[in-house]
Amino acid sequence: MEMKIADGTVVGIDYALHLGDGKVVDASEPGEPLTYLHGGGQIVPGLEAALVGLGAGDKKQVVVAPAEGYGEHDPQGVQEVPRGAFPPGFQPEAGMELTAEGEDSEPVPFVVKELRLESVVIDLNHPLAGKTLHFDVAVRAVRQATEDEQAHGHAHGPDGHGHEH
Numbered sequence: 001m002e003m004k005i006a007d008g009t010v011v012g013i014d015y016a017l018h019l020g021d022g023k024v025v026d027a028s029e030p031g032e033p034l035t036y037l038h039g040g041g042q043i044v045p046g047l048e049a050a051l052v053g054l055g056a057g058d059k060k061q062v063v064v065a066p067a068e069g070y071g072e073h074d075p076q077g078v079q080e081v082p083r084g085a086f087p088p089g090f091q092p093e094a095g096m097e098l099t100a101e102g103e104d105s106e107p108v109p110f111v112v113k114e115l116r117l118e119s120v121v122i123d124l125n126h127p128l129a130g131k132t133l134h135f136d137v138a139v140r141a142v143r144q145a146t147e148d149e150q151a152h153g154h155a156h157g158p159d160g161h162g163h164e165h
Contacts, residue, residue: 002055003142007039010155011051012141018134025128033140035155042154044069047135054139064133073130080119092120097127 005011012033017026028034036042038051046068054060066072086092096112114121149156 003144005038005051005054005139005142008145008150009038010141010143010145010149011036011038011139013051014138014140016136019128019131020134035141037145037149037153037155040153044133046133047137051137051139054142056139056141058139060137060139062133062135062137064135066130066132069131069133070126070128071130073125077124077129078113078121079124080116080121082119086120 003009012035014028014030014033015026016024016028018024034043038048041048044064046064047062049068050060050062050064092098092112092115094112094114098110098112100108100110102108108124109126110122110124111127112120113123145155
């Protein structure tokens, strides 16, 4: 019996993402599908929900509203920080995607919006926040997750562990 996508399955998809203009902003590498544990919250909720019930070989175009994607753009995520907050000698440029260290050493990605004389305007929103996402998806593989994968909450790839715990 052919496996269908549901919570607790490991899914491999080829995907391309554009923002409505057909210009691809993100895509899986040819021959290297994105592998994820369905129900693990590893892909945006709107895409995850749309893939339920599909099987290997199925293709689908999915349009995901911002609320089901990377969230609405939060104006409070746009902040002005002193130039001194950046490492000495570092020249931030508008459009740069950088990562700061959060309070618990967790990575906090942000985008440089604007350079001012004494400060830099940064945006902590995900670059795709507030955007409607258009996915072209082809399902390559669906299998039952192992107990290990279920316990860890993510897929381990075709050859077991690919990372250290």
